[in-house]
Amino acid sequence: MDADSNKIVKLNLKRDQKILDFNDFQKQNITFDILKLQEAYRQIITTKKFDDGGGISHFGAICLTRKPGDPESVKGSKARGIYWTKPDKSGAEVSRDIKIDESEYSEFIPDYENTYFKEVFDVISSKYKLGRVRILLKEPRSTLSWHRDPEPRLHIPIITNPGCLMVIDNVAKHMPADGSVWITNNTKYHNAFNGGEENRIHLVACVLDYKFN
Numbered sequence: 690m691d692a693d694s695n696k697i698v699k700l701n702l703k704r705d706q707k708i709l710d711f712n713d714f715q716k717q718n719i720t721f722d723i724l725k726l727q728e729a730y731r732q733i734i735t736t737k738k739f740d741d742g743g744g745i746s747h748f749g750a751i752c753l754t755r756k757p758g759d760p761e762s763v764k765g766s767k768a769r770g771i772y773w774t775k776p777d778k779s780g781a782e783v784s785r786d787i788k789i790d791e792s793e794y795s796e797f798i799p800d801y802e803n804t805y806f807k808e809v810f811d812v813i814s815s816k817y818k819l820g821r822v823r824i825l826l827k828e829p830r831s832t833l834s835w836h837r838d839p840e841p842r843l844h845i846p847i848i849t850n851p852g853c854l855m856v857i858d859n860v861a862k863h864m865p866a867d868g869s870v871w872i873t874n875n876t877k878y879h880n881a882f883n884g885g886e887e888n889r890i891h892l893v894a895c896v897l898d899y900k901f902n
């Protein structure tokens with residue numbers, strides 16, 4: 690190996706080390722019972738259908754919290770909420786959907802009070818200031834847009850497969866469905882895809898008081 694090619698190998702190593710920074714995926718010091726989470730999910734889908742967020746393909750949401758006494762606050766685009774994306778070759782950023790005052794979503798929906806999700810909600814809402822808490826569906830072989838959100842998100846994977854990855858900036862990570870809790874930096878550009886052949890189901894909460902450094 691001559692001197693020049695030696696130099697290239699060293700540069701590549703440095704670049705790889707820089708990419709593998711998982712700071713935007715922070716595992717929290719809480720765990721839940723994954724079997725109870727899966728059972729609670731099976732319970733709610735016997736009576737409740739996923740909302741498609743106003744016509745978004747391969748996406749579904751069931752809100753677990755709402756504005757007190759207001760069933761309309763969890764339907765259509767309110768099941769989704771504002772985000773910013775770069776939809777075309779210009780790279781220009783545009784906003785989509787409607788702004789939501791997350792702090793108003795303080796009521797756990799009474800229909801789900803007899804499920805394990807109530808216990809989960811009580812624990813996470815005692816530790817973090819939360820906005821909407823939703824069960825999100827990502828269908829097989831599908832992706833979201835490349836986008837950023839107004840705030841970080843708390844994830845509890847309920848059903849997943851190895852082909853489900855979240856990508857933040859240039860870093861991709863699989864979050865296993867083992868009862869663990871993650872907070873992800875959704876204020877950076879990100880995406881999530883399900884490359885498997887089964888639905889991906891996560892509990893996802895907007896977190897209003899979590900700062901990434």
Ligand SMILES: [Fe+2]
Nearest residue numbers: 836837838875
């Ligand atoms: Fe997002």
